Structures are given as C-alpha cells and as structure tokens.
Amino acid sequence: MKSQTLPRGATGPRTKAHKQITGKPAPAKRASAKRTPGRPQRDAQDLRQQLLDATVTCFVRDGIAATSLRAIAAQAGVTPALLHYYFGDKAQLQEAFIEERMLPAFAIVRGAVQRAGDDVAATVAAFTNGLIEAVRQQPWWPQVWVREVLCEGGALRDLLVTRIAPELARVIAARFAAAQSRGELNSDLDPRLLMTSLIGLTLLPIAGAPIWRSIFEADDIALDDVRRHALALLDRGLELK
Numbered sequence: 584m585k586s587q588t589l590p591r592g593a594t595g596p597r598t599k600a601h602k603q604i605t606g607k608p609a610p611a612k613r614a615s616a617k618r619t620p621g622r623p624q625r626d627a628q629d630l631r632q633q634l635l636d637a638t639v640t641c642f643v644r645d646g647i648a649a650t651s652l653r654a655i656a657a658q659a660g661v662t663p664a665l666l667h668y669y670f671g672d673k674a675q676l677q678e679a680f681i682e683e684r685m686l687p688a689f690a691i692v693r694g695a696v697q698r699a700g701d702d703v704a705a706t707v708a709a710f711t712n713g714l715i716e717a718v719r720q721q722p723w724w725p726q727v728w729v730r731e732v733l734c735e736g737g738a739l740r741d742l743l744v745t746r747i748a749p750e751l752a753r754v755i756a757a758r759f760a761a762a763q764s765r766g767e768l769n770s771d772l773d774p775r776l777l778m779t780s781l782i783g784l785t786l787l788p789i790a791g792a793p794i795w796r797s798i799f800e801a802d803d804i805a806l807d808d809v810r811r812h813a814l815a816l817l818d819r820g821l822e823l824k
Contacts, residue, residue: 631669634659638680643723647677647731647738681742688724689747691717696751703762706755707781707817714785715810725790752778784813 637659641650652673656663670676695713699705718724731739752775759774768774788795788809796802 630661630665634661634666634669635680635683638676639684639723639727642680642731643726648736652676677738681739684721685724685727685739685742686746688717688721691720693751696755701758701761703758703768704818706758708814710755710781711785711810711813711817714781715806718786718789719806725786728786729790748778755781781813781817784816785809788813 634655637655638650641655641658645654652666653663655676656666659666666676670679692710692713695709695716696706699709727739731737732743755778756774759768759772759777762768763770763772763774789806792804796804
C-alpha cells in the first residue's frame, strides 16, 4: 500500500487522520514538563537552610551591617533573585537568622536554667553547661554575640535588651539574691552582676580562643575544658555550700 501524507493545512483531529492513513491509532503525545519561571528546582527546605548557612558565614566574617544580599548570594552560589525569593529584603533575612539560628541557640541555655530549679549551684551549672552545648551546636554563636550584641552599634543589641536578657537575667539574679538571703552565697557579690560574670567566664573565652590559643600555644584546650574551668572558678569564688 502506498503511503499517504496529509495535505498541508488539512483539518480534523490528528488521531483520526492518522488512523485512516496507517490503520493504527496515533501515538500519545508526551506531556512536556512545565516549570514555573523563577522557582527553584532543589528541595525548598534544604535550599533555605543552605542560604541561612551562607548568611551565618557572611555575618561572622564581615558583620551584619557590612554584609549585602549580593555577598550572601555569592557565598551560597545562587543568584540574588533566588535569595529575594526566599527571604525578601535584608531585614527579613536578618529576622529569619534571629528566629531560626540565634534564638534556638539561646533556648538551649534558657531551657537548662529552667530545669535547674531554684538551687543556685544547679543554676550556675545549668547556665554554663547549657551555653557550652549551644556553642557546640552553633560554633559561630560567640563571635556573633560579641560583635553584634556586646559591641556598641551591634545590629543585635536590641535583641538582647528586648527579647533575651530580661527574662533570663531576672530569673538568675533572683535565685542568686535568694541564696544570699539564706547565707549560701558570698554577701559581697552583686546578684545583678553575676549574669555578666557567667558570660565572661564562658562566651568571652570561647570567642577569644584564637587569641589566647596563640599566646599560650593552647590548641589542646577545648569547649569542655572551658566549661570545667568556669565551674571550678565559680564554685570557689561564689562560696557555694
């Protein structure tokens, strides 16, 4: 049988014309996969975490104020448009960093203190152990804390004053004051300043580790060594009974 071709411009369903000519039904058209323009192909949650990781790296290296969205995108190996797609502007990205990285680290410390109860020795140990665990999970935390919270003009100072310090600092100070009234704590100490003493014996040595490790050739000192040293010094200095 002589093969026939459809005349150019012929009308009618393709399947019907094909069957009339070949005696077989027309092959099914392969569905073409459509992609919504501008949408990422990778798993959204994984990519979001990758972008937050890049944000942390840039914030630690350059500081929050000096970091641009373009720099974060370059660090993550994506386009600035993709960063905008996930987080909008820099203010929204900074808020995501606070909510998803900074506050969960702080929650480890707060949870440990809450579980310690009113005992002052247990509170000191809980704060110290909780902070070391937070740093173990988020090694960048001390550097960001010192630069962006403690230093004048830090981008996260309001975070300390309004969302982190008030509740925890008052709880710890109240426990110290109660212990003083029971004669369990050195009466020369100011309960309000003991919170800063706890931070000074934990966060600051960790943040300054590159300096004192170089001075003392102390690469062998790890997080657990800082924790043990802080607890031993606080135990004797506070005259805990």
